[in-house]
Amino acid sequence: MPYNTTAIPPRKEVTGQTLLPLTRVKKIIAVDPDINVCSNNAAFVITLAAEMFVQYLAAEAQNMTKLDRKPRRNIQYKDLANAVAAHDNLEFLEDIIPKTVPYKDIKIKAAATRAKLATEKMDGMAAAVDDRSTDGMSNGKKHKSIINGTTNGYSRSHVFSPDASDPSAQLQREMRQAQHSHDGDVDMTG
Numbered sequence: 001m002p003y004n005t006t007a008i009p010p011r012k013e014v015t016g017q018t019l020l021p022l023t024r025v026k027k028i029i030a031v032d033p034d035i036n037v038c039s040n041n042a043a044f045v046i047t048l049a050a051e052m053f054v055q056y057l058a059a060e061a062q063n064m065t066k067l068d069r070k071p072r073r074n075i076q077y078k079d080l081a082n083a084v085a086a087h088d089n090l091e092f093l094e095d096i097i098p099k100t101v102p103y104k105d106i107k108i109k110a111a112a113t114r115a116k117l118a119t120e121k122m123d124g125m126a127a128a129v130d131d132r133s134t135d136g137m138s139n140g141k142k143h144k145s146i147i148n149g150t151t152n153g154y155s156r157s158h159v160f161s162p163d164a165s166d167p168s169a170q171l172q173r174e175m176r177q178a179q180h181s182h183d184g185d186v187d188m189t190g
Contacts, residue, residue: 005074018047025050060087 008019018025025047029038038046060083061075068079081099084090 018044019051020047020054022047057083057090060090 022043026038026043029035029043029046057080058075061079064079064082064086065072065075077097078100081097084093084097085099
């Protein structure tokens with residue numbers, strides 16, 4: 001069944017009737033927490049203003065269809081988005097009616113973002129590997145220390161390591177471990 005695509009012409013004279021349903025506009029007004037009471041006259045004027053706005057927006061979108069390479073009779077979403085982008089007085093609708101973006105552009109942008117995050121992650125992992133190679137043993141594990149019979153990776157007590165005979169290396173290692181811990185305190189939560 002074909003759609004009725006005939007345009008509704010704007011009114012020339014005031015009839016006291018609205019094209020938009022007045023009760024629905026009153027319900028929308030009632031939802032607004034800033035408005036406590038709205039008279040019937042005010043709701044009627046708001047309904048007329050909404051009608052005028054919809055007519056203006058549709059007329060601007062129709063002008064955009066006429067400017068297209070192949071003019072059409074029907075208004076599409078892209079016509080509304082182009083009208084909003086082209087007119088300064090419709091700028092407040094840019095968040096509601098944004099311009100469409102081709103999928104391939106979104107795909108390229110997402111791939112670039114993923115690549116950027118991957119390089120940042122790799123840089124962070126390289127820094128962690130550098131810290132591990134200077135802080136611990138050659139296999140990446142940290143030296144374990146023993147305090148009162150329990151092991152703790154962030155203590156300042158005696159560290160069993162192959163170069164335990166060099167006190168300056170041991171002191172530097174313990175200083176780095178203390179910097180990585182929370183203010184040099186021992187975690188007592190277990």
